[in-house]
Amino acid sequence: MAASAESLQRISAAGLMLQLWRSSLGKKYVMAITGLMLFGFVVVHMIGNLQFFGDATLINEYAESLKSKPPILWGARFGLLAAAMLHITAAIQLAHSNRRARPVGYDGGKVVASTLANRTIIVSGLTVFAFIVFHLAHFTIGWVNADLLKLTDAAGHHDVRGMMIAGFSNPLVSIFYVVSVGLLCLHLSHGVASIFQSLGLRSKKTEANLKKLALVAAIILFFGFCAIPIAVMADLIK
Amino acid sequence: MSIKLDSKIPSGSVGSKWTKYRQEMKLVNPANKRKFTVIVVGTGLAGASAAATLGELGYNVKAFCFQDSPRRAHSIAAQGGINAAKNYRNDGDSVYRLFYDTIKGGDFRAREANVHRLAEVSVSIIDQCVAQGVPFAREYGGLLDNRSFGGAQVSRTFYARGQTGQQLLIGAYQALERQIHLGTVEMHPRTEMLDVVMVDGHAKGIITRDLVTGKIEAHAGNAVVLATGGYGNVFYLSTNAKGCNVTATWRAHKKGALFANPCYTQIHPTCIPVSGDHQSKLTLMSESLRNDGRVWVPKQAKDCGKTASSISDSDRDYYLERKYPSYGNLAPRDIASRAAKQVCDEGRGVGPGGRGVYLDFSASINRLGEDKIRERYGNLFDMYERITGENAYQQPMRIYPAIHYTMGGLWVDYELMSNLPGLFVIGEANFSDHGANRLGASALMQGLADGYFVLPQTIGGYFASGKGGAPSTDHDEFKKALSEIQTKTSKLLSIKGKRTVTDFHRELGKLMWDNVGMGRTQASLKQALERIPQIRNEFWENVNVLGGNDELNPALEYAGRVADFLEFAELLTYDALQREESCGGHFREEYQTEDGEALRQDDKYAYVAAWEFKGVDQFPELHKESLVYEEVHMTQRSYK
Amino acid sequence: MNLTLRVWRQKNSITSGQFVEYAAKDISPDMSFLEMLDVVNEGLILSGEEQIAFDHDCREGICGMCSLVINGKPHGALPATTTCQLHMRFFKDGDTITIEPWRASAFPVIKDLVVDRTAFDRIIQSGGYVSVSTGGAPDGNAIPIPKEDADKAFDAAACIGCGACVAACKNASAMLFVSAKVSHLSLLPQGKVEETRRVLNMIGQMDAEGFGNCTNIGSCEAACPKEISLDNIARMNRLYAKALLKNKLS
CATH class of the missing domain: 1.10.1060.10 (Alpha-helical ferredoxin)
Known part of the structure; x- marks a missing residue:
């Protein structure tokens, strides 16, 4: 017994992944790394979207160029899907064990330190997930309105721009969009800084800057995404 | 049965004794060690280090503490540091000098051989602690830092900010936890020892109470080690933790172990004064404050009610500077303490109840600036403000002496074994190394010396002698002890009187502090001896202990401890009465020089007073172990 | 000063507990929080009620034994201070103070405010x-x-x-x-x-x-x-x- 107690067992690669997934810290790494991937996607997505404000065909050509490389497109899609699934599964499992660890709250007052963003991280995450499903159904798969995917522009490309204008002309869609993006950004304002802490890249010195970075990123993303529905609703874009 | 005190000191020069002892001692075969079970009670520096080391050697160890974790024992509160004769500073330190300073500091009432061994192993303690990862203070070059402490003329004190005790205890605790993990030590936290079990004249086990379930249990072993600390809480108010108690050593005493020099109690001069009857303990402020503070009281008693700032310099009595021009505010602990008591007895004390003196930093603040003082003592000033609500940068601190450490304890021989074979006593719980007064930064040194380096070796000699057979707990002596404890517990719960345990403890403490505290006289001691049995009798008729035995019951735990203090207090007073001299922490007002210094009577009292229990309400029997000084000559301490 | 305490009382780890209100009267601002509880306990014993169990030992902020969640905050609201070093001058006359044990599945309650760590x-x-x-x-x-x-x-x-x-x-x-x-x-x-x-x-x-x-x-x-x-x-x-x-x- 004495020998095994002080030595470690060597493990295989699969064993390593399993150990990673089973340990609380490992699961936080999964959260952080998948979170970073999804954050990267959101940033790229916003940059793509902002081409909406460019030349009338710019965004359509951009969409066409993405679709012209199916291996990359589908690779990215599957990668992101896997990341999202891991992110969500880990989050649910962590939340569950957290509740089990602390089933009773305090009568005398609130927890010592917390912000709106971290108190609502689960709710905002779940709402954003619901939104993503709708968003994909709306603009990618076409379940909401199949005609949106049939629009074409003068060059014969799928008219993404026209689809966005048509979609956001519906006030309910726009409001849902703005609210969801707002929650996403709230989520990110805690999440982005959290990535650095979970991966052990934060220190007292960098803490303030990381928090600022997360906040600035969240604000830029919010205005970047919401500019489109607002512009459509305000009739600035025809 | 007549007791013959054999201190078993090896022959030879003082410097060669420990080496000689180790060369000649009998060893236990490594394969046989696990057949010996050692019971260790208490997990402070001495107990935790002993239990860990015994486990490493291969013994089967059972360790006990009343706290919820072995990491909490009161060694943790030691602030200053730990001495070691490393001579890293090249300032002339040596094993001999540490030995001599300790003997002299103890006012020539300690055993030479034990103290020399302590100085010898002091150097290994530092090495061991560094290897464990204790974060000692370091210099920019990366080497260990030292400071001079408690008036020593060399810098031999190693420290970890103001939390040396904490860091050393955590080191020992971690070593202990490692052994628990390896299965050599079985740990019993929240468990209190209530009796020692003697079988055929040997200590073979203990009776405990599980403080959570109330279960009273017997544990058998081949030897019992007590590392249960001091008895300062007999004074109710002291710098000890609330849980510190005399129960383990007192109950061993009642089973035949001799109690040595109980009257040697150390008073620390710089504690925060009592603020009211609610006071539950006293808080020590580091002695280093006296480096930059000036101690004073008003010259006239009528000025005591005024604010400090409204008393002009000419109306202030800087009494330490006046009486001891060369040492001034840095006079040794016992001298500074008695001087404070004296001015307060004259009615010149300040603060609530008139039991306090000023420690004034204004001169240093004017000279060095407030920032410098903040840099040196900021944390202490903060602590003072937290407790008193006063800002010591703007008004002087108030301080008063308090009971801090007890040099007396169970009598042990050179092997740290009591007169009861198989019962070992280490750390503050024994009497052996500090004489009548302990030097600063020596308590941690002794606890770890005993636990890491002395006991684990000497205990093997006892086992190798072949007397180590372990009876099982089925033995009649265990059954008898169990039923005695159960009866006592039921008795405490059945009295249902009108006074709380705290009330009795407070009354006893006040009596002890007033009559057997800093200044003792024959009259005050005799008065205490009359009063103690009265309080004790009332306790057993009128104490109110609620709750049951089979549950966590803090009132019941406390009642048992106070019951023991009520018996022990009498012994302490007897000892103070018989010792008609003043030495170290024991000051009999009848025996002082013209200048008010302690006056020893070496021709009559150069002995260890070891008391034998003869029954409650019976006068104990005094046994004397003569102190023979082969190496040093007794001198009078002078701090003028 | 006079205070109202809402204290979590729980007989043992098996039974469920509840809050019980006690009046803490004539409390001196110089008392530590634990001394205030000592005073309340003395009163309880004299009135025949079992004292409130809480962990404590050194009472100088270093042993780590004392606990207590005071008004929702572990060791109370004063930063960098253990419960034993928190003094009553930080409360106001007439305050109601809620006192609870550490709450965590890994720290089960043993009795009242005492948990197993x-x-x-x-x-x-x-x-x-x-x-x-x-x-x-x-x-x-x-x-x-x-x-x-x-x-x-x-x-x-x-x-x-x-x-x-x-x-x-x-x-x-x-x-x-x-x-x-x-x-x-x-x-x-x-x-x-x-x-x-x-x-x-x-x-x-x-x-x-x-x-x-x-x-x-x-x-x-x-x-x-x-x-x-x-x-x-x-x-x-x-x-x-x-x-x-x-x-x-x-």
Whole structure:
């Protein structure tokens, strides 16, 4: 017994992944790394979207160029899907064990330190997930309105721009969009800084800057995404 | 049965004794060690280090503490540091000098051989602690830092900010936890020892109470080690933790172990004064404050009610500077303490109840600036403000002496074994190394010396002698002890009187502090001896202990401890009465020089007073172990 | 001053508890919080009611035995202060004070305000030490340690193991406690040797004890009476990844 107690067992690669997934810290790494991937996607997505404000065909050509490389497109899609699934599964499992660890709250007052963003991280995450499903159904798969995917522009490309204008002309869609993006950004304002802490890249010195970075990123993303529905609703874009 | 005190000191020069002892001692075969079970009670520096080391050697160890974790024992509160004769500073330190300073500091009432061994192993303690990862203070070059402490003329004190005790205890605790993990030590936290079990004249086990379930249990072993600390809480108010108690050593005493020099109690001069009857303990402020503070009281008693700032310099009595021009505010602990008591007895004390003196930093603040003082003592000033609500940068601190450490304890021989074979006593719980007064930064040194380096070796000699057979707990002596404890517990719960345990403890403490505290006289001691049995009798008729035995019951735990203090207090007073001299922490007002210094009577009292229990309400029997000084000559301490 | 206390009373770990109100009368502002409870307890005993059980020992802020969540805050609202060092002058006459035990599945209530924190000891047992036995240690100055490292190690080692970090965390995570020990030992060359197995084993034990997960909020740091920094958690996160890879690759 004495020998095994002080030595470690060597493990295989699969064993390593399993150990990673089973340990609380490992699961936080999964959260952080998948979170970073999804954050990267959101940033790229916003940059793509902002081409909406460019030349009338710019965004359509951009969409066409993405679709012209199916291996990359589908690779990215599957990668992101896997990341999202891991992110969500880990989050649910962590939340569950957290509740089990602390089933009773305090009568005398609130927890010592917390912000709106971290108190609502689960709710905002779940709402954003619901939104993503709708968003994909709306603009990618076409379940909401199949005609949106049939629009074409003068060059014969799928008219993404026209689809966005048509979609956001519906006030309910726009409001849902703005609210969801707002929650996403709230989520990110805690999440982005959290990535650095979970991966052990934060220190007292960098803490303030990381928090600022997360906040600035969240604000830029919010205005970047919401500019489109607002512009459509305000009739600035025809 | 007549007791013959054999201190078993090896022959030879003082410097060669420990080496000689180790060369000649009998060893236990490594394969046989696990057949010996050692019971260790208490997990402070001495107990935790002993239990860990015994486990490493291969013994089967059972360790006990009343706290919820072995990491909490009161060694943790030691602030200053730990001495070691490393001579890293090249300032002339040596094993001999540490030995001599300790003997002299103890006012020539300690055993030479034990103290020399302590100085010898002091150097290994530092090495061991560094290897464990204790974060000692370091210099920019990366080497260990030292400071001079408690008036020593060399810098031999190693420290970890103001939390040396904490860091050393955590080191020992971690070593202990490692052994628990390896299965050599079985740990019993929240468990209190209530009796020692003697079988055929040997200590073979203990009776405990599980403080959570109330279960009273017997544990058998081949030897019992007590590392249960001091008895300062007999004074109710002291710098000890609330849980510190005399129960383990007192109950061993009642089973035949001799109690040595109980009257040697150390008073620390710089504690925060009592603020009211609610006071539950006293808080020590580091002695280093006296480096930059000036101690004073008003010259006239009528000025005591005024604010400090409204008393002009000419109306202030800087009494330490006046009486001891060369040492001034840095006079040794016992001298500074008695001087404070004296001015307060004259009615010149300040603060609530008139039991306090000023420690004034204004001169240093004017000279060095407030920032410098903040840099040196900021944390202490903060602590003072937290407790008193006063800002010591703007008004002087108030301080008063308090009971801090007890040099007396169970009598042990050179092997740290009591007169009861198989019962070992280490750390503050024994009497052996500090004489009548302990030097600063020596308590941690002794606890770890005993636990890491002395006991684990000497205990093997006892086992190798072949007397180590372990009876099982089925033995009649265990059954008898169990039923005695159960009866006592039921008795405490059945009295249902009108006074709380705290009330009795407070009354006893006040009596002890007033009559057997800093200044003792024959009259005050005799008065205490009359009063103690009265309080004790009332306790057993009128104490109110609620709750049951089979549950966590803090009132019941406390009642048992106070019951023991009520018996022990009498012994302490007897000892103070018989010792008609003043030495170290024991000051009999009848025996002082013209200048008010302690006056020893070496021709009559150069002995260890070891008391034998003869029954409650019976006068104990005094046994004397003569102190023979082969190496040093007794001198009078002078701090003028 | 006079106060109203709402105190959690619970007979033992099996029965359920409830809040009971007590009046604390003639309380001196100079009392410590625990002395105030002593006074209330004295009154309870004289009126024939069992005293409120709470853990305490040194009463000078270093042993880590005292606990108590006071008005929702472990060790009360005063920063960098343990309950035993909190004084009544920080409350106002007429205040109602709610006193609860540490709340965490890994710290079950034993009685009233007393909880079982032995989970912390078991975490230390799993690797919170340097494996050196007594004797045979090299000279204390054999390995120079930069003062900055020794100071940082001390900052982490200042943890008193009270459990306020767990009590403050909405997930009852023990990350601050565990990371303080991991940091203390990893910052010193003596502790570096066993870093890999220490980090893996201690985190394994932490998870097994049923503590929750860190969500990077910092309640623990805010509640810590010894101001242990969140940097330690970041360091442990880093060391754990390193340990996993090292254990895999070597």
